[in-house]
Amino acid sequence: xxxxxxxxxxxxxxxxxxxxxxxxxxxxxxxxxxxxxxxxxxxxxxxxxxxxxxxxxxxxxxxxxxxxxxxxxxxxxxxxxxxxxxxxxxxxxxxxxxxxxxxxxxxxxxxxxxxxxxxxxxxxxxxxxxxx
Amino acid sequence: xxxxxxxxxxxxxxxxxxxxxxxxxxxxxxxxxxxxxxxxxxxxxxxxxxxxxxxxxxxxxxxxxxxxxxxxxxxxxxxxxxxxxxxxxxxxxxxxxxxxxxxxxxxxxxxxxxxxxxxxxxxxxxxxxxxxxxxxxxxxxxx
Numbered sequence: 001x002x003x004x005x006x007x008x009x010x011x012x013x014x015x016x017x018x019x020x021x022x023x024x025x026x027x028x029x030x031x032x033x034x035x036x037x038x039x040x041x042x043x044x045x046x047x048x049x050x051x052x053x054x055x056x057x058x059x060x061x062x063x064x065x066x067x068x069x070x071x072x073x074x075x076x077x078x079x080x081x082x083x084x085x086x087x088x089x090x091x092x093x094x095x096x097x098x099x100x101x102x103x104x105x106x107x108x109x110x111x112x113x114x115x116x117x118x119x120x121x122x123x124x125x126x127x128x129x130x131x132x
Numbered sequence: 133x134x135x136x137x138x139x140x141x142x143x144x145x146x147x148x149x150x151x152x153x154x155x156x157x158x159x160x161x162x163x164x165x166x167x168x169x170x171x172x173x174x175x176x177x178x179x180x181x182x183x184x185x186x187x188x189x190x191x192x193x194x195x196x197x198x199x200x201x202x203x204x205x206x207x208x209x210x211x212x213x214x215x216x217x218x219x220x221x222x223x224x225x226x227x228x229x230x231x232x233x234x235x236x237x238x239x240x241x242x243x244x245x246x247x248x249x250x251x252x253x254x255x256x257x258x259x260x261x262x263x264x265x266x267x268x269x270x271x272x273x274x275x
Binding site for chain 2 (some may be wrong): 109
């Protein structure tokens with residue numbers, strides 16, 4: 001695939017600890033056929049953009065993989081299909097890059113602060129509506 | 133590894149169904165009854181997971197963790213049809229275990245429907261691989 005642009009790697013700071021070597025971003029081909037570098041979280045976010053059930057989409061670089069969290073109020077089947085189709089596309093085009101997509105409907109004890117820390121936020125509905 | 137290596141996993145699927153039977157009966161026997169829908173969904177997911185492990189064994193592939201398994205089903209042409217229902221089961225199981233989510237009767241029926249899609253497809257795949265004695269476990273009686 002021809003690479004047209006590249007976004008910077010994630011670099012996670014851990015105080016005085018040495019920085020981990022960054023994982024490469026994922027190469028995906030857009031529907032229009034142009035090549036772009038995207039992280040898994042960006043790709044999944046694009047699949048759910050505009051859906052009112054989506055509360056947050058955040059991404060973390062863990063020790064050995066990207067972790068994408070999609071937080072939902074409800075999980076209608078067509079939304080889940082869109083997320084898992086996007087995930088399958090990532091598997092087929094990422095060249096073995098390790099990642100995990102977590103689609104969660106949190107319980108009452110869950111706090112969004114857990115995900116707002118040390119994560120890259122692709123979407124947080126609270127930013128738009130002033131509530132969580 | 134080969135078709136005979138799949139056999140222990142198929143017995144494990146049956147064992148998981150038996151465990152599902154036991155916790156369901158125990159929960160219903162309590163007064164008031166106990167909602168164990170979280171562990172019902174989790175066991176249903178693990179039955180699907182073990183069916184996939186059995187297919188892997190039959191094809192000489194040892195799937196060591198969930199990441200390997202997901203990558204395999206998402207990139208193996210004849211397993212792609214199960215990716216949607218399999219992942220729905222997995223995320224429901226994660227909600228149950230990590231978020232304490234319980235499920236309504238319609239959600240349990242939906243969960244078992246996803247499991248049936250995975251089971252039916254993989255039983256067909258296992259037959260094509262020449263595996264014999266494949267259980268077609270049916271958890272519908274638990275809802």
